Amino acid sequence: MKKVLIIGAGPSGIFSALELIKQKFDGEITLVEQGRKIENRSCPKFKTKECVHCKPYCNITSGFSGAGAFSDGKLSLGYEVGGDLPTLIGENNIEELISYTDKIYLEFGADTRVEGAEETEEIREIRKAASIAGLKLVDCPIRHLGTEKAHELYLAIENFLIQNGVNLLAEKTCEDLIIENGTCVGAIVDGEKIYADIVIAATGRKGADWLENVCKAHGIEREAGVVDIGVRVEVRNEIMQKVNDALYESKLIGYPKPFCNKVRTFCQNPGGFVAQENYDNNLAVVNGHSYKELKSNNTNLAILCSHKFTYPFDDSIAYAKKVGEMANMLGNGRILVQRLGDIKAGKRTWEKELSRTNVKPTLPDAVAGDITSAIPYRTMISILGFIEQMDKVVPGFGSDETLLYAPELKFYSNRVKMDKKLNTSVKNLYCLGDASGWTRGLMMSSAMGVYLARQLVK
Numbered sequence: 269m270k271k272v273l274i275i276g277a278g279p280s281g282i283f284s285a286l287e288l289i290k291q292k293f294d295g296e297i298t299l300v301e302q303g304r305k306i307e308n309r310s311c312p313k314f315k316t317k318e319c320v321h322c323k324p325y326c327n328i329t330s331g332f333s334g335a336g337a338f339s340d341g342k343l344s345l346g347y348e349v350g351g352d353l354p355t356l357i358g359e360n361n362i363e364e365l366i367s368y369t370d371k372i373y374l375e376f377g378a379d380t381r382v383e384g385a386e387e388t389e390e391i392r393e394i395r396k397a398a399s400i401a402g403l404k405l406v407d408c409p410i411r412h413l414g415t416e417k418a419h420e421l422y423l424a425i426e427n428f429l430i431q432n433g434v435n436l437l438a439e440k441t442c443e444d445l446i447i448e449n450g451t452c453v454g455a456i457v458d459g460e461k462i463y464a465d466i467v468i469a470a471t472g473r474k475g476a477d478w479l480e481n482v483c484k485a486h487g488i489e490r491e492a493g494v495v496d497i498g499v500r501v502e503v504r505n506e507i508m509q510k511v512n513d514a515l516y517e518s519k520l521i522g523y524p525k526p527f528c529n530k531v532r533t534f535c536q537n538p539g540g541f542v543a544q545e546n547y548d549n550n551l552a553v554v555n556g557h558s559y560k561e562l563k564s565n566n567t568n569l570a571i572l573c574s575h576k577f578t579y580p581f582d583d584s585i586a587y588a589k590k591v592g593e594m595a596n597m598l599g600n601g602r603i604l605v606q607r608l609g610d611i612k613a614g615k616r617t618w619e620k621e622l623s624r625t626n627v628k629p630t631l632p633d634a635v636a637g638d639i640t641s642a643i644p645y646r647t648m649i650s651i652l653g654f655i656e657q658m659d660k661v662v663p664g665f666g667s668d669e670t671l672l673y674a675p676e677l678k679f680y681s682n683r684v685k686m687d688k689k690l691n692t693s694v695k696n697l698y699c700l701g702d703a704s705g706w707t708r709g710l711m712m713s714s715a716m717g718v719y720l721a722r723q724l725v726k
């Protein structure tokens with residue numbers, strides 16, 4: 269009987285297990301996850317209001333369903349966002365794959381409503397304004413699960429996997445892979461060797477540097493990828509209303525001067541809440557999410573600036589971490605928040621100034637300060653240039669009271685080299701999802717899991 273060992277129970281890992289079952293794979297599937305099962309995952313901050321730095325692992329980023337469980341659950345149904353999987357497996361395959369994966373989400377209870385699917389007059393107007401401002405509006409219909417519904421949906425998937433014989437080893441950490449003569453034969457989990465015919469590393473963003481180190485140690489071929497460094501922007505709902513109503517999420521891309529780095533909007537949350545997530549070694553980064561029912565007066569979204577380093581330095585993850593550490597240091601371990609008007613005036617923001625504005629921060633434990641002392645010049649100038657362009661599409665976006673939180677970091681820089689069938693340079697080892705460097709979102713990472721399962725069954 270063939271044995272499959274999946275490391276990491278995020279969307280990519282669990283969708284590969286799901287599809288193996290759907291394709292009637294008759295072997296043994298073991299899923300190792302360092303966080304808790306979904307029913308035991310909860311973020312104490314809902315009660316304490318302040319992050320208590322859960323040990324050993326942050327409940328937001330670890331546990332069954334990975335970074336997805338407490339995520340806003342916006343499934344991007346277009347293939348132009350969510351990573352570079354289409355360039356790897358071909359654009360022809362990807363549309364069918366996304367639609368198939370979306371049907372699985374629907375089977376497990378996702379909302380049937382899709383936002384931004386029709387080309388309305390309002391969308392045409394937004395596209396025109398973007399065009400005039402020098403930004404590209406990417407078409408991407410969204411299915412919004414909502415944080416609380418995403419939790420229920422992934423619980424149903426967890427139950428389905430267990431009922432169908434998947435051996436779920438929660439609260440177990442994979443330390444290393446076992447590679448003999450160029451073939452992966454298993455992994456070391458909490459000091460114990462687990463042997464398998466196929467090993468799938470799906471350790472997500474938080475496991476990206478773990479995977480990078482494993483690649484370096486075992487000579488698994490990889491290449492430097494991009495890393496995204498940016499801020500989370502928060503404005504009143506009234507400012508974003510037109511875009512929120514027409515699209516729910518606006519995916520805008522620009523290349524502001526003088527550096528012309530790619531800058532884009534990401535993860536827009538109408539009526540949402542700014543959130544904090546913690547990586548191992550206490551790195552606190554900002555994110556955002558929104559509930560289906562509970563709404564705030566604000567909309568938040570990320571503005572991310574992509575960086576790629578090649579020579580003589582190519583460790584983009586290390587670079588982004590240093591930026592994050594600097595911001596955390598200036599916030600004394602907390603997320604920094606600053607008014608855009610203060611950035612323009614060349615001064616820090618003080619708590620009393622925050623309390624005077626219309627935009628009340630939805631991350632209560634963020635600390636007012638100066639993000640410009642932490643974010644590198646190139647990144648900061650690119651973000652400010654992009655905000656000026658955004659202000660032409662969404663009047664008021666660049667107003668003085670707009671809030672900027674930092675650091676917002678996306679670690680997917682280590683890109684594992686693989687062919688169209690997802691074979692890596694090591695036999696029987698596959699890498700999936702955000703850790704592989706090929707995806708950066710719920711739908712694309714889930715779809716990559718489905719795609720791999722189909723290849724394996726073939």
Ligand SMILES: Cc1cc2nc3c(=O)[nH]c(=O)nc-3n(C[C@H](O)[C@H](O)[C@H](O)COP(=O)(O)OP(=O)(O)OC[C@H]3O[C@@H](n4cnc5c(N)ncnc54)[C@H](O)[C@@H]3O)c2cc1C
Pocket residue numbers: 275276277278279280281300301302303328329330331332333334335336338339340341342343344440441442443470471472473474475478535543545555556557700701702703707708709710711713
């Ligand atoms: C707050 C937040 C909001 C988000 N909102 C959205 C959204 O609305 N839409 C969207 O498309 N994307 C969103 N994302 C991103 C999305 O959640 C990720 O892109 C997606 O979860 C990636 O899936 P994955 O399977 O690659 O990895 P992950 O979901 O990160 O899962 C990886 C899992 O591997 C486990 N792991 C890591 N290392 C090890 C190890 N050594 N041993 C055992 N287990 C290990 C981790 O604990 C984790 O559970 C959000 C993310 C966050 C944090």
